[in-house]
Amino acid sequence: MTKNEDLIIAPSILGADFSHLEEDLVSIADSGAQWVHLDVMDGHFVPNISFGWDLIRTLRPFSPLTFDTHLMVSQPERFIEQFASAGSNAITVHHEATVHLYRVLQQIRSLGCKSGVSVVPSTPVSAIEHVLEISDIVLVMSVNPGFGGQQMIPSMLQKIARLAELRETEGYDFLISVDGGINAKTAGDAVDSGADVLVTGSSFFSAPDKISYVADLLSLGRAR
Numbered sequence: 001m002t003k004n005e006d007l008i009i010a011p012s013i014l015g016a017d018f019s020h021l022e023e024d025l026v027s028i029a030d031s032g033a034q035w036v037h038l039d040v041m042d043g044h045f046v047p048n049i050s051f052g053w054d055l056i057r058t059l060r061p062f063s064p065l066t067f068d069t070h071l072m073v074s075q076p077e078r079f080i081e082q083f084a085s086a087g088s089n090a091i092t093v094h095h096e097a098t099v100h101l102y103r104v105l106q107q108i109r110s111l112g113c114k115s116g117v118s119v120v121p122s123t124p125v126s127a128i129e130h131v132l133e134i135s136d137i138v139l140v141m142s143v144n145p146g147f148g149g150q151q152m153i154p155s156m157l158q159k160i161a162r163l164a165e166l167r168e169t170e171g172y173d174f175l176i177s178v179d180g181g182i183n184a185k186t187a188g189d190a191v192d193s194g195a196d197v198l199v200t201g202s203s204f205f206s207a208p209d210k211i212s213y214v215a216d217l218l219s220l221g222r223a224r
């Protein structure tokens with residue numbers, strides 16, 4: 001794909017109020033965002049526990065948007081079927097969480113979902129070069145995973161740029177997603193570096209006007 005043809009905004013429900021998730025899910029669709037980002041944390045791969053496939057299955061009927069499931073889970077191959085059947089459209093797993101990365105990505109695709117691979121800030125792009133050919137999404141963590149509301153690590157922009165370069169030179173087709181500390185101030189640099197998908201949690205849910213917040217992010221794609 002060509003860089004940033006259509007920027008995708010993916011609000012993360014980790015930033016939502018869990019006492020009225022259904023309402024918050026509707027506010028994501030009403031904002032003009034195209035994806036819902038679902039952060040699954042197991043208390044082992046990351047030092048936090050969020051929710052599992054049952055919640056995703058429960059939320060599925062309340063949103064027409066793409067469900068973009070981000071598994072921060074050790075040995076994610078144990079649970080791919082459950083997350084696919086719960087209604088995920090894309091499933092992203094971490095390079096650092098499995099020794100069977102290529103196989104897990106194949107498994108995700110075989111279940112009809114888009115395959116995503118993610119790397120934590122300390123992992124270089126070279127670690128995942130062998131799976132780029134079977135990845136529909138490459139998710140660059142721009143914070144250490146586990147919590148919303150952190151500040152973006154600026155050097156992650158170079159990783160985005162390297163992925164965009166590899167995609168161009170090697171003819172790959174993946175989307176580049178950036179996750180962590182994305183807001184109206186940081187999004188521009190991420191888009192300029194080559195990001196196609198902007199995951200945004202705390203800044204989306206704290207925005208007084210979600211429609212203009214999303215419109216402002218979307219305009220960054222068009223301004224290129």
Ligand SMILES: O=C(CO)[C@@H](O)[C@H](O)COP(=O)(O)O
Binds near residue numbers: 015149180181
């Ligand atoms: O995967 C994660 C955190 O591990 C993210 O998806 C966060 O939920 C994004 O939240 P903000 O940094 O935008 O608040």
Ligand SMILES: [Fe+2]
Binds near residue numbers: 012038070
């Ligand atoms: Fe995430």
